[in-house]
Amino acid sequence: MHTRKEGAIKVIKGLEAVISDFTEYKWKVTKDELIGAIRKEFVTRELFEERVNTLKVELEGKIDKLNQKLNFMIILMIIALTLMNPVMAEVIKGFLK
Template identity: 45%
Template structure:
């Protein structure tokens, strides 16, 4: 790539050496600078290439790396299988322990249920017995109170009937007296009405020869 110096450099050369000499000097400087830059670029490129070649793995290196990776993968696989076996073994042991605990808890629970059932049946029998006893006592009390109540009712009924009969007799006696009084008053009224009639009065006089 051509190198071009700034115009200011040309102006300085022109001022000190003249225009033609300035052109020659400028071209010389540009050529030297270009050669120097190219040389530096080539050296840098070579160094970079060598560095890259040193860094880039060869086919043999890749094969070695592949074998190392395969070895590590194999080791990792073996370790994984070992861990898997250990984990499965632990899982089986834990499963067996858990099943044993479940069976134990199940047996204990069934035993507790059986005991609770027996206690419930016992309590049920006791409760039924108490209910039957209380029922008998209650029925006895009811029958006793019923008999007492019936006796009292019968007694009150007898007393009430006696009182009714007594009141009835007294009332009939009073009614009889009232009936006699009414009959007597009726007779008196008839007599009074008869005496007040002139024809009847004359007839009575003749009958008893009072005139």
């Protein structure tokens, strides 16, 4: 009877060792998966920031071009309104004679 008890203890210790090894393995796999996901997130964030900065530069360039066009149109409108003014038309007529 003493041998059965020893056998049972060996089986239990074996099961404990297997469970412990599996738990350690599962923890390592889970930890590696978490670290991988975090690293992927940081890479994705860096890529996102790079794309945002690229778009920012492009948009600033487009805004500058539109600003130049708007300034040119304002100047043209001022010239057109000045030339359409009857007083200015008489002044210009006087210069052309």
